[in-house]
Amino acid sequence: MAVESIQAEKLAQAVELLDEQEIDCWLTFVRESSETSDPVMKLIVGHDVTWQSAFIVTRAGRRIAIVGGPEGATVRRAGLYDTVLTYDEGITPTLREIMREIDPGQIAINYSVSDVASDGLTHGMYLQLVEALADTPWRSHLVSAGPIIGALRSRKTPSELARMRKAIEITEELFAQVTAFLQPGRTEAEVAEMLHAEMRRRRLEASWAADHCPAVNAGPTSEAGHAGPTNIAMQPGDLVHLDFGVAYEGYRADLQRMWYLRSEADPTPPASVQRAFQACVDAIEAGRARLNAGVQGWTVDAAARASLTAAGYPEYKHALGHSVGLATHDGGPLLGPRWPRYGDSPERPIQPNSVYTLELGVATERGFIGLEDEVLVGETGAEYISPAQRALIVV
Amino acid sequence: MAVESIQAEKLAQAVELLDEQEIDCWLTFVRESSETSDPVMKLIVGHDVTWQSAFIVTRAGRRIAIVGGPEGATVRRAGLYDTVLTYDEGITPTLREIMREIDPGQIAINYSVSDVASDGLTHGMYLQLVEALADTPWRSHLVSAGPIIGALRSRKTPSELARMRKAIEITEELFAQVTAFLQPGRTEAEVAEMLHAEMRRRRLEASWAADHCPAVNAGPTSEAGHAGPTNIAMQPGDLVHLDFGVAYEGYRADLQRMWYLRSEADPTPPASVQRAFQACVDAIEAGRARLNAGVQGWTVDAAARASLTAAGYPEYKHALGHSVGLATHDGGPLLGPRWPRYGDSPERPIQPNSVYTLELGVATERGFIGLEDEVLVGETGAEYISPAQRALIVV
Numbered sequence: 001m002a003v004e005s006i007q008a009e010k011l012a013q014a015v016e017l018l019d020e021q022e023i024d025c026w027l028t029f030v031r032e033s034s035e036t037s038d039p040v041m042k043l044i045v046g047h048d049v050t051w052q053s054a055f056i057v058t059r060a061g062r063r064i065a066i067v068g069g070p071e072g073a074t075v076r077r078a079g080l081y082d083t084v085l086t087y088d089e090g091i092t093p094t095l096r097e098i099m100r101e102i103d104p105g106q107i108a109i110n111y112s113v114s115d116v117a118s119d120g121l122t123h124g125m126y127l128q129l130v131e132a133l134a135d136t137p138w139r140s141h142l143v144s145a146g147p148i149i150g151a152l153r154s155r156k157t158p159s160e161l162a163r164m165r166k167a168i169e170i171t172e173e174l175f176a177q178v179t180a181f182l183q184p185g186r187t188e189a190e191v192a193e194m195l196h197a198e199m200r201r202r203r204l205e206a207s208w209a210a211d212h213c214p215a216v217n218a219g220p221t222s223e224a225g226h227a228g229p230t231n232i233a234m235q236p237g238d239l240v241h242l243d244f245g246v247a248y249e250g251y252r253a254d255l256q257r258m259w260y261l262r263s264e265a266d267p268t269p270p271a272s273v274q275r276a277f278q279a280c281v282d283a284i285e286a287g288r289a290r291l292n293a294g295v296q297g298w299t300v301d302a303a304a305r306a307s308l309t310a311a312g313y314p315e316y317k318h319a320l321g322h323s324v325g326l327a328t329h330d331g332g333p334l335l336g337p338r339w340p341r342y343g344d345s346p347e348r349p350i351q352p353n354s355v356y357t358l359e360l361g362v363a364t365e366r367g368f369i370g371l372e373d374e375v376l377v378g379e380t381g382a383e384y385i386s387p388a389q390r391a392l393i394v395v
Numbered sequence: 396m397a398v399e400s401i402q403a404e405k406l407a408q409a410v411e412l413l414d415e416q417e418i419d420c421w422l423t424f425v426r427e428s429s430e431t432s433d434p435v436m437k438l439i440v441g442h443d444v445t446w447q448s449a450f451i452v453t454r455a456g457r458r459i460a461i462v463g464g465p466e467g468a469t470v471r472r473a474g475l476y477d478t479v480l481t482y483d484e485g486i487t488p489t490l491r492e493i494m495r496e497i498d499p500g501q502i503a504i505n506y507s508v509s510d511v512a513s514d515g516l517t518h519g520m521y522l523q524l525v526e527a528l529a530d531t532p533w534r535s536h537l538v539s540a541g542p543i544i545g546a547l548r549s550r551k552t553p554s555e556l557a558r559m560r561k562a563i564e565i566t567e568e569l570f571a572q573v574t575a576f577l578q579p580g581r582t583e584a585e586v587a588e589m590l591h592a593e594m595r596r597r598r599l600e601a602s603w604a605a606d607h608c609p610a611v612n613a614g615p616t617s618e619a620g621h622a623g624p625t626n627i628a629m630q631p632g633d634l635v636h637l638d639f640g641v642a643y644e645g646y647r648a649d650l651q652r653m654w655y656l657r658s659e660a661d662p663t664p665p666a667s668v669q670r671a672f673q674a675c676v677d678a679i680e681a682g683r684a685r686l687n688a689g690v691q692g693w694t695v696d697a698a699a700r701a702s703l704t705a706a707g708y709p710e711y712k713h714a715l716g717h718s719v720g721l722a723t724h725d726g727g728p729l730l731g732p733r734w735p736r737y738g739d740s741p742e743r744p745i746q747p748n749s750v751y752t753l754e755l756g757v758a759t760e761r762g763f764i765g766l767e768d769e770v771l772v773g774e775t776g777a778e779y780i781s782p783a784q785r786a787l788i789v790v
Contacts, residue, residue, distance in 0.1 A: 037431060088712050092735060119517045124516075124539075126518040127508050225465035
């Protein structure tokens with residue numbers, strides 16, 4: 001299984017991060033992870049567990065798993081944890097014994113107020129953990145693992161990046177099929193069905209829920225946002241917008257592309273549409289120019305936002321960009337405005353080797369224009385790892 | 396969408412349960428529910444949301460959704476909530492306004508210490524909610540929605556039951572294909588691949604993660620438990636065991652079936668195997684005879700456990716049965732022993748119209764024997780809704 005090497009890489013990286021952040025112990029506490037899912041499981045375990053389970057990484061480099069009896073074989077076979085302990089009736093005695101052994105100062109646990117990809121611990125499980133550690137010194141040592149998980153997800157390894165580039169490449173192949181498919185009379189739903197059929201044929205997984213992956217918007221009456229494709233049929237002179245991506249070995253692509261359907265009156269996109277398109281391109285570029293390791297994401301968002309409004313267009317009502325990886329919204333620092341719903345995620349420093357979307361849009365009289373490409377944050381700035389769209393595709 | 400009517404049914408049922416349990420308000424608080432999933436979303440919303448969202452049901456029968464701007468259209472289109480409010484920057488002002496309007500005594504929120512299917516609130520989101528309600532009277536009115544969600548999931552409506560029967564019927568069709576497929580030399584992995592190919596062909600969803608759905612155990616060297624199928628090849632004289640199910644319109648089946656591969660020496664199953672098989676049947680029947688609405692699940696488990704040990708076999712190291720529905724492990728009261736890891740779920744009264752698995756197994760020298768069927772708890776006891784296996788299938 002190719003993904004196992006990813007998890008081994010990420011666990012090695014986790015030890016470095018614990019040292020960097022001076023945390024003795026990182027504890028991921030989960031149960032029935034197929035039902036109440038913790039996004040970090042894909043990164044450090046690679047399969048779901050049923051019973052209460054603890055996955056522990058220490059600053060000294062130990063990796064300890066405590067899982068239910070029937071799941072010991074699976075965890076041992078994966079070979080990611082050097083110590084695999086099992087229990088039948090309850091996890092508490094073993095967990096306390098291990099804590100006694102490690103005697104950690106801080107224990108970072110899998111929750112975060114502002115970073116959803118680091119917030120897999122349910123409140124019921126938090127209460128169980130507090131109960132399990134009652135009357136021990138470690139009860140008061142619990143802190144959020146948000147900074148560890150955020151950095152771990154953000155800092156892509158070379159093999160993660162290879163997978164992400166492949167996911168983008170395949171998504172671009174599918175976009176080329178869309179170009180061949182679009183014609184007046186086609187509905188949004190037909191475009192989605194064509195892509196879904198192709199994905200089934202090639203056994204590709206959508207980057208997000210298939211009912212709105214792709215999102216398709218044809219012409220000015222279509223409502224852009226998170227709704228699924230409708231029976232609206234595209235007409236000559238319409239813009240067509242797709243928000244779409246597929247996964248490769250678990251790693252997701254997230255891109256938006258734009259088409260223009262030529263009409264007799266307007267065989268090329270009207271000037272007003274061209275202007276709006278260029279304003280989107282310029283705003284994304286303004287953001288990209290500001291993006292670098294160590295900066296705060298809100299400054300990147302603000303640069304793009306200022307560019308767009310200076311060109312006379314309204315602000316987009318979301319963040320400029322999010323980290324992408326094993327999850328489409330991969331958590332960590334956000335390229336977003338300092339709005340309450342984003343918590344402190346726009347203020348945390350951008351990590352080196354992270355991959356971000358840059359995305360924004362404006363409404364026009366021919367339909368919604370939305371652009372989204374992906375960039376890699378390197379040593380000296382951010383570079384596109386997807387072929388950034390710089391002109392409308394005219395069909 | 397057929398599933399919409401299920402959600403409307405469950406929301407109507409929720410109002411009855413709020414009245415029965417004397418709770419003014421049930422609040423489900425989620426974000427990015429495709430990443431950190433709350434199992435209750437399938438029951439009362441039917442799609443994922445990205446931004447912080449609140450789904451509120453009141454004892455007076457109001458249904459209020461507060462969602463991010465781009466998601467308003469989707470929620471309105473579904474028509475499940477009579478009031479749909481949207482926000483751009485933060486949910487807190489709208490949430491506080493609605494609480495002021497309702498002024499609830501108790502507010503049941505989506506967490507539970509012992510019931511995983513009622514425990515979708517992450518700890519980070521809990522802290523957000525506490526912060527959002529800081530300096531209000533409602534801050535101190537928060538209680539677990541476990542008893543509401545548990546009963547809501549448990550009490551199947553007629554249309555839910557129709558879907559569950561259909562899921563069982565399709566799973567039985569696939570078991571019949573397994574019977575035709577089994578022969579000496581086939582590996583566990585080949586059985587799984589055959590079923591996966593058939594599921595792709597018929598566009599069926601597995602009841603749990605496909606890498607161990609089906610679980611396949613061939614012969615005495617195969618390790619029963621939660622591990623995936625291996626390259627172990629079945630031999631004449633082996634037992635073959637499958638744990639498997641598919642979903643129909645979201646509702647899951649969860650069944651175990653047993654085959655015996657005839658050998659020259661033993662054209663029929665040896666007496667020791669027959670005895671063990673019968674002990675499993677008898678133990679399941681002992682549990683079923685005890686199961687009724689209002690009883691505590693641990694007493695049902697204890698009856699089966701006592702039957703099995705009285706026959707001279709070791710105890711199974713799990714619960715006798717769990718509720719099934721939209722989730723394979725559908726939460727609510729458990730037919731399990733009073734072990735710490737089950738919390739109080741074996742002590743809560745069984746709900747009328749709930750569907751449970753009855754499952755247990757023993758190891759033999761020819762392989763693992765595991766049986767699992769599903770029963771509906773009616774007015775006067777529990778009746779099978781799957782064709783309970785009462786003899787080994789000899790191939």
